[in-house]
Amino acid sequence: MLNGSTLNGATLNGGAGSIQQIQIGTAPAFVWQAMVTLGGVDVTALLIGAVTVDREEGAAGVADFALHYPPGADVPADITDRAVTIDLISIASGETTQTRLFTGVAAEPVWNALSRTMAVTCTDNLQQRVEALSVDAVDALVEGQWSLDVFDPLDGRSRWDYAVERLQSRQASLDCSPHGNLRVTSWYSEQQPHVLFGAGTTLYESIGVELAQLSSVTNRVELEIAYRYSRFRERRQQYSWIHPNTGGLGGLGGFCAWRSDDTELPTTEMVIDAAKDGGLTPVAASYYRLPPSMGNPCGDGSPWINSFDNLLLGASWTGATRWVQTVTETYSLTLATAAGTIEGQQVIARDGTSFEVEAPEGWEESLTSIDPDATDDEVAGDESPELGDPGDRDDEPRRLAALHLQLAMAHTTLIAAHRQTRVTWSAPTPMVLGIDLIHTLEIDDQYIRARGKCSRRVDKLDFDSGECITDLTISVMRGGGESDPLIIPARPGVLPAEPEQNPAREVISDTLPTQLGGKLASPAYDEAKPGFSGNYTNVEDLTLETFPRRLDGQVAEIPAADRDEYTATAAQLYRVGIPNDLLEL
Structure with missing residues (x-):
């Protein structure tokens, strides 16, 4: 058996700067003993064969041992789920060291009636804990x-x-510590190892190197992430019309100019109907009404009698419509190592997700029509306070959280793929007491130099051969290259903002013309022409065409690009550098 010296557990946990070098010298041989408790009872005296403990990062620890019960001895039949501890007691130069190797529960007992042995497989119960x-x-x-x-x-x-x-x-x-404590341990090794295995510190011909294979070394992750939300849109179409015979004047001046050669006029009801053309909802209106009855409004000695309060010499009104446009932003994000950017060397993994931000319902129906009998300048008011203004119903924190997560997962995939080179060696267990899966180990022995985080420890305490050997495995991270910060791209689907205007609210203005019949100079009636159509009161020739009395507003068509689903894509390549752990073969 190789001689050596124990490693102090406190020193191992002292930090990256504390290096313990194992050396073979004149230290005395170790005397060792396994100690096992089952259900709180010391069963060390019943042990036969060997005790093995296998703990690997990211997995439940497993231990195996066998107990021999002589004839006449009581054999416990219900040991499943009983607590198990396994310690190693090492004695050197009169100094006794007791170190915990495993803490868990009995999981799979198997009884052999002929040999009267109970083989017990144990677990640290990581998943259930x-x-x-x-x-x-x-x-x-x-x-x-x-x-x-x-x-x-x-x-x-x-x-x-x-x-x-x-x-x-x-x-x-x-994973779990030897004492059964749950813990999370980084994959990255320290620059300085916690333990250095120098020349002659490993068992002869025990070193094994498992190199990463191309097929399993993912060097490029391509993400396709679809982010969908609703864009509340609104179009307001403003119309204005004034009778041409008013000379563009308001008040009594315009009225008197019209009265000198009066015509049919539109009504407030016709304005409301015109505002509803094309599916619009009238949301605002103001009226230039005929004045009420007066004795001599124009100063010409002629009284004015008005039996109607809804005839108009001019009007301005607004019709609006609302709709919901679906926006889908697609993010094509690629993370790649240096090799992952070279065609022919790429080992690609693909992932992604699709998610949608739910928007409140009722936006299309949220406009309130004005009352046709409303007073001048009366407006519908705030049509949908609970739904807010037009705009995107997105969720920026959700977008950032999902994209950050996907990038982090892809980054983890690349790092995991580049630590698949493993170096394993064996050493007498008493020489490596205290080494755990949290430590960085370095080996410089038997023509190999390597450094990495300890990712597996297997202890075998064989009572028949007297061997007390531990296999240590480190995962060596390799790759190199530069890294880019994982910054989330800006949203590609955002509308370009216009000064002092909500880009999701469009406003169109239109001044409407007038067609009047009953004069020899009147042009032919054009049914396609919007605006007001009517006739003079004093018709010059009864054979002339009579124009229909109507008021129409021309509704601009909403472009398909504003109604159909809007799609936008952002693409980004992130370089991922992989730290290079020491590896010299």
Whole structure:
């Protein structure tokens, strides 16, 4: 057996600057003993064969041992779920060290009646211990990122699956310490190792190197993420009309000019009907009405009698329509190592998600029509205070959370793929007491130099051969290259803002013409012409064409690009550099 010296557990945990060098010298040989408790009872005296403990990052720890019960001894039949501890007691130079190797529960006992042996497979119960945690406890333990737009709702789901989802955004593993404590450990090694294995510190011909294979080294992740939301849009069409015979004057001046050669006039009801043309909702109107009855309004000695209060010499009104346009922003995001940017060397993984921001209903029907009997300048008021103004019903925090999460998950995928080179060696267990999955190890022995985070430890305590050997495995991260910050692209679907105007609210203005019949000089009636159409009161020739009395507004067609789904794409390439751990073969 190789001689050596124990490693102090406190020193190992002292930080990256504390390096312990294992050396073979004149130190005395170790004497070792396994100690196993089952259900709180010391069963060390019953051990036969070997005790093995296998703990690997990101997985439940497993231990195996066998107990021999002589004839007549009581054999416990119900040991499943009983607590198990495994310690190694090492004695050197009269100094005794007891170190915990495993804490867990008995999971799979197997009884052999002929040999009267109980083979027991144990687990540290990692998954079930996480399953017993609350959501808040999982959050505190694992940290990481999570989004309902990427993963399924938590109700009724496994806490273990939830923890695994959170881990996808971290370059770290969740496992248990030898004492059974849940922990999350980074994948990255320290610049200075916690333990350095120098010349002659490893068992001869025990070193194995497993190099990463091309097919499993993903170097490019392509994400396709669709983000959908609603754009509340509104168009307001403003119309103005004034009778040409008023000379453009208001008040009594315009009235008197019209009265000198009067004509038919539109009514407030006709204005409302005109505002409804093309499916518009009248939301505002102001009227230039004929004056009420007066004795001598124009100073010509002629009285004025008005039996109607809804005839108009002019009017301005607004018709509006609202609709919802679906906007889909697609983000084509690629994360690649240096090799992942070279055609022919790419090993591609693809992922993505699609999520939608739900918008409140009722926007299309939220306009309120004005009353045709309303007084001048009366407006409908705030048509939809609960729905707000036109604009995007997006959710920027949700967008950022989902995209950040997807980028972090892709980053983790690349890092995981580039730490698949593993170096394994063996050493006497008493020489490596205290080394755990949280430590950075470096080896410089038997023609290999390597440094990486310890990712697996396997202890085998063989009572028949007397061997007490531990296999240590480090994961070596390799790749190199430069990294770009994972900055989220700006939204590509945002409308270009216009000064002092909501880009989702369009306003169109139109001044309407007039057609009047009954004069020899009247042009032919044009039914396609918008505006007011009517006739003079004093017709010059009864054979002349009589114009229909109407008031129409021409409704501008909404372009298909403003109604159909609007799509926009943002593309971004992020370079991902991989730290290069020491590896010399």
